[in-house]
Structure formats: C-alpha cells, structure tokens
Amino acid sequence: MKFGVVVFPGSNCDRDMFDALKHDLGQDVTMLWHKDRDLSKFTTEDCIVLPGGFSYGDYLRCGAIARFSPMMQSVIEFANKGGKVFGVCNGFQILCESGLLPGALLRNANQQFVCKNVFIKNSSEEVFKIPVAHGEGRYYADEQTLNELEANGQVIFRYCDENGQFTKDSNPNGATRNIAGITNAQRNVFGMMPHPERACSDILGNTDGRQIIETLLMAKQLVH
C-alpha cells in the first residue's frame, strides 16, 4: 500500500508523519499539495493522511478553511469510494469539519493548549502512551451520535490512565466520554487527537505509535 500526506499551508506535522511512515515503518509515502487535486495514483487500498498543524492558520475555526481546499475535495471523493483516510490532530479537526466524521473538536476544557504524553486504550483493551498537542481537542457530539458511535464500535481510542482506567484526570482536554479517536460507520476514515507519528522512533524512547498505525491502517496488508 501507499501513503499520501497532504500538505496544507500551516501543516507542521507533515514531515513528522512522512518520516514516521517512511523511515520507522518502511512505507511508500508521497507528499500531496493542497492546491492539487490529483489522487489518481492512489487506489482504495492506499491511505491519505491529513497531518497535524494549523492549516491556513486556523484563525477561523480549526479545519474550517482546509475543508474547502482543492485537495480536500478529492480526499472526500476518495473516502466516499472506500479509500482509507487518516487524520491526526488538525487532520481530525478537518475530517469533522468536512463531514467525513461526526462531531466536532472544541476548545480544551481548561482553555489552554496542552502538550504531554497521555495514555489511550483501544477496543482490544490495549493501552498506548502517545503524545497530545492541541488547543482544540475536546471531542463533542450530541448524545444520539455518541450512543450510535459506541453501539457501532466506532470509538477507536479513549483517554485512560496508565492502568487503562477511564478517569477524569487522564482526559487532557475534557473530551466527552474520554473520546480520543473515532472512525466512520464504513471504517475507512479514522481521526484521532493524539499523535502516533511522534511515538514511532527508538531514539525518541517511545514506539507505541507504530502499532497504532499498523493495526489501524495496515491491518489488511498484514493479513495478506
């Protein structure tokens, strides 16, 4: 499979994502420019990544401008055809703004940017240590949507403590029901606030992110 990382003006985790995929995970990766539209080189086996950062400065609302970029129109088409799309941090915000994922990311409950290691747990009860870095990461959706997400198993990560307990203190931004990441009903679009690409390299002393990327995006390929 191939990866394409979209570069918006103001993206600042694009190179980190590229490095993690290419050097730490040995994947085939190309950068995609926000003004282009061409995704013809990608099949639905491939994955388009929306990286973290401050697309277009995020002066209006995080991701609100990026969703209108030419490349995003192609990414939306690609997702609707079943192609994998993965948004991290600002990428998650863009996915929510563009309607590919339900809900919204609000300003952190304590009104402050937060950057630190947190723990998150997936549906298989595995706990990962992954960094967060955001000012608007408080996941929010109405009760009905939340109930549907849970019923369908679309909540892919929740903030927890080191021991896997869902506590208030382990939630860095006040996200509803400790939600850190979700997928769509078709399970081909994924968004998460924590940054797995920041936890892929031995030299950084944390490689929990590799498993997240591998199980989330490359599972199919691993089975082959």
Place this chain on the structure above:
Amino acid sequence: MEITAKTAQQLRLTEEEFELIKQKLGRTPNFNELCAFSGMWSEHCSYKNSIKWLKTLPREGGRMLVKAGEENAGLMDIGDGLGVVFKIESHNHPSAIEPFQGAATGVGGIHRDIFTMGARPIASLNSLRFGKLEEDKTQHLLSGVVHGIGHYGNCFGVPTVGGEIYFDESYHTNPLVNAMSVGIVKNGETVSATALGKGNPVMFVGSATGKDGIGGASFASADITAESAQDLPAVQVGDPFQEKKLLEACLEVIQTGAVVGMQDMGAAGIICSTAEMSAKGGVGMRIDLDKVPTRQSEMKTWELLLSESQERMLLVAEKGREEEVKRVFEKWDLPCSVIGEVTEDGMLDFYMNGELDASLPANELVLGGGAPQYDREYREPKYLAEIAKFKPESVAVPEDLKAIAEKIIALPSIASKRWIYTQYDSMVGTVNTSTNTPTDAAVVAVKGTTKGLAVTTDCNSRYVFADPYKGTMIAVSEAARNIVCSGGLPLGVTNCLNFGNPYDPEVYYQFVNAIKGMGEACRRFDTPVTGGNVSFYNQNPDGPVNPTPTIGMVGLLEDIREKMTLDFKEEGDIIYVLGNITDDINSSEYLHRVQGVKYSPAPHFELEEEYALQQQLASLIKSKLVRSVHDVSEGGVYVTLCESGFNRELGFSVSTKGGIRKDAFLYGEGQSRAIVTVALANVQAFEAALNIPFEKIGVVSSGEIAVDGDFWGTIDWWKDTYDTAIENYLAKEDAGSALTAI
C-alpha cells in the same frame, strides 16, 4: 520642518550625535534621514555602549564557520556536511507592555534570524524572568508571556525543548523574555545577509507593512507620537501562520540558486535591512518605497523606513531571475515585489513616488561603520560592600531540616514548570529525545545522521548580582555542565545580555565584569561566543533588574544513543557527589527565600575545579560507569536527588557529611558538583577511575526517602508537591494558603 538638535533629542539622539551626523553627511539631515540614524544608532542596532567590551569575548575559532556578528546568527560545523545555526534574543520591553504579543513576536523574530541564513529551525528555548509569583501583576505577565510563546511557537511548528524561569522581585516591572532558536543547514546552502551586484533586484517578501512597532528599536518619543501617530501600537503584532509560510518559501527559494543575499526585517525594519546588507557588500541601493506593499494607506517615508511589521524579508536576487523567485512566493501565497536595485555608490537612496526622500551613505549607519562607539565609565556598586559583610555564622542551622526541604521544593524558581511547558508543543518535529528520557540539557536528534545536539539556557542572576565576574563564569559553566552531563561536547555560546541603564556607572560595572567573566569561562571551555543580543535599560524608578547575562549554549553528541540521562535507574544503585562538597550556603535559594538573607556572596566557584569536573564526567559517561548524571544547581543536593528520583519514582537514603553544616550539605549551592549513580558491580572500577574529589552519600531506594536515617516520606509526595506548586499559586483560591507557606 526645521531639523535641529532638539529634533534629534526627541528621536533619542544626543547633541553630539546630531553634530556627527551633520559632519558625516556634510549637511543637515532631513527628517526621514534623521529617523534613519535614530533607528540605526539606537542602542539596539548599533551596540554603541557595549561593542567595545563585546569585542573582548572569544569570537572565533573552534568549529565556527562565520565570525561573531557577521551574520544574523552563529554558524558552527557539526560534521556530516551540516552546520548548526543558533541565536538568542530579548523581547523584554514589548513583553512588559503587552506580554502576549511581546513574547510571541520575540519567538517569531529569533526564528527569522535562523531561517534567513538558510537553516531550518529544529528547536527553541527560552529564558524568562518575572517578579514574585504571588503578585497579580506577575501572574498576568507570566500567563500572557507563556500564552504568547505557545501561540507563536506551536503554530510555527518548532518544538520548545528547554528553558529556565526565575522569579525575583527585581523583575517586577521589567520582566525578561529571551528566546533562542537552533537550526540545521547543509554546508553550501547558507545564505549571507549581503547585497552584491550592480543592477540586481532588491525584493521585498512577506507580510505587508503597517504602522506597527515603529520606533521599537529606538525612540518612543512623546513628541513624535503626539504629532504624527497618536494611535500607534508600540508593540508589533505577530502572525505565526504567515511566518510558517515564509519559512517554507525562503528555504525553497534558496534551492533555486537565484538568491544573492537575504536578511529578515526585525528592529528598525527596512532601513536596518537595506543598510546592513549594503554596507556588508560595499554597495548601495535605490529603493522605491511606494512599491512596498502596505496594509495602511498614506504611510510616510519615515514610517516605512522604521516600521517593525513582522514576517518580512529583504532579498537580493540575480538580475533576470526575478520570476523564479516570485513563483516560489506565489506558491506559498506570499506577497513578493521588486522594490529597487543594487547600486555601486554605497548610497541608500529612498524614493517615494519618484521624489528622493532620503539619501544616506549605508556604511555610516551601521555598527562597524559610522555608528558611534562609546567608552562608558563604571564604578563598583555600593551594595557589594553589604554583600561582603555577610557572615554565614549569623544563620543558625535549622532544627527541622525536613520542614525546610518542604518549603524549598515548592519555591517558584525551583518547583516544576509543568504548568508552563505543557502549554508549549515540545514534541513537534519528532527530534526531542528528552521527553521520555530526561536530561540536563535538552537533547535533540539531527535527522538523517546519528548525531544529537544538546541545548540549554542558563543564568542564575542572583550569583551575578552578588559577583558579576564570578556569577557570569558560573552561568557559562552551568550551561557547559548541563551539556556535558547529557553526554555532549560544548561547542559554542550565544548570549543575551540583560542589564539596566548603561549610563549608570554601577550598572556598567556589572556589565563590564560580566563580560570579563564570560570571556574567561568561554575561553576555558573552548566555547566561542557566536553572537547574541544586548538589552540595556531594563530599569525603572525602583532600580535596575538583577544583571542577567543569559547563556545559550549548543553542544554536540556524535552518537545520540550515547546520551546520558538524569534519572535514577534502579533500587540499590550507589549515589555519589562528584566535586567538592563545600560548607557554603551563599546566594542559595535556601538562604535567600527561606532564611530571608538578601545580600550574600556568590557561591563557591573555581574555574579549574569546574573544568576538571566536566572532563571527569565526560570520561565516566564514555566508559559507561555511571547510570545517571544530574548537576547540582538551585536547591542544592537535596533538590537534585529528588529530581533524579521523580521520573521512575525511586527514592534515596543518604547521609550528610561530617564537618559541613547540614543545611549547606543539603541546600547549599556551591558550584561544580554533580550527583551520579553507579551500579553496585561497577563501584570499584568507578572509584578507581576518579581523579577529582568525590563522596559516596547513599543508595537509591524503591521510593522511601531517608536523610541520616530519618524517614522523610516517599518520593511520590515530593513529586506531587514539586509538580503542583506553581499551579497552586496560579489557582486564585489557593493563592492565599500558598503565600503563607513561603
């Protein structure tokens, strides 16, 4: 408008300087020209009251690729065809008025200095000073500055990997905000801030110019603002998104090969960048100011010359290749216009709608050219006599040493800065290796190589206040020690010299002696001063700030996997103090904050002892005989032990040493010491390898803390107290109780 010495005075030029300008021009300058001189001959741009002493610092040698002051930032060779570019700069005055924008634009400005040379910034640091944390004003400034640094740095996408913060009443009115940036450049891809080649186009790129920050470098004359610009904001406004695009565009445009020279516009905006680039190339420029994109209508010539609008660059390109340059900036949606061309006669001719509004010899404006250089008188400050009178015997050793430790661990200058650093993105860029494995200096990876850089900012200004010469040697030594403790080799220094008014002989004494001490220490560690910044006038009617010569230092690890961490590794490891344990409580946080003694000498320090310690540490780390290394600094041995225990929640059992005051042993800040741990199996080999004084003081425990056999609680309690102390100050409802505890 008649231009007289009075006009010059309103622009903060002296009568003598006005006469000198007339002499250099052979005529009386017009108002625009006088404004240009006012900006360029300001302290900030001309270094007129500091350059004489700065020249005594070691400013070349080692791995330096450019001499100090020649480019926007220092450049040193790190091998593998790469260079490290770094610089520290102050933004004190704007931050005092408007902490959020002041700090934000400070961060933006220092990054521009790095990428204007063709380097990509990979790490930023800062050094902050505020008044007492219990004051509302301090809390307002702290929260604004932290928010500003975070706002700019997080969006720009460079991790904030390190820094230091002290709280002291001398900074109550004048906080200090020093920001440092470190970047990497490939050899041969650096760009010089030099204009060359008659007829080459002078291009203006980045944000449009507005009236913000006019006179930031030089004058805030009431008469000028009253007459011309009543509503000018004195502080610049930053746009990190614009700067992020400017960074990418500048690095991309360099790849075209069409760039002759480039300089960012910081202090004194267009006049400074045109003058410095021209003077350096021995050329002149013809500039059409009406071609500069503006965001306000009817900007006057002098406003355009002096505006400090942010996120702007001046670029000289090869004639005929303008379109290649423009294409790159268009890609990034950034304005780019040709505003003039390089000329041969050394004159800066500024036209407005075809009219010649200012004509100035570039070289006469700049440092090293016509800018004045002064000898200032200095005199030993009277307070030094007070300091010399201090007798440690006058302070009784407290009965309850544990209660003292509980106060010290929660002092704002010692406690965890968690509330602050979690608001900065410290991990973007995926190079910061110190997040998960803590080190004394932040260790960042140089991608594509096995190398790492160890970076740090250091200055304990109480030591400098007590003894400017020795205190500054300590600042340099601590920076080098932090790098060595992390497994790095110190390479070079950038300095940010924050002092009061240089016309006050007692302040100037502090400055002169600080420079002397810095020079001596830098020569000993072979760490040349690659550049930096002088910030005078950090003073108000109550007096100057403590003299604060902040040291930014960069070190190299050839193999980043060999880095050394500061945390205890395992129960049962043996704890040693390396270096002399002195019977010394001088200038410690303990003496100052807990015992309330304001005047005491600088702590024990001998440069040769320090050098020997660092050599010893480097060889112990190389031979893998130590499992953790942490230097002893503020708070003394006890705080150092706690900090080493926090990461893995390991405790310690230690014994004090006979013949030394117990408070000095635990909380004294005598210099040139480090706490190291050694695996039991390596104790013999370790002790055999030592050729400096050392003391075995105890053993790492599973979590309990014991001092001379007394149980002092468990490490988790100390960690919680350390982590939450500053947060408790800032939580208003808790402020009262925290206050009574100190």
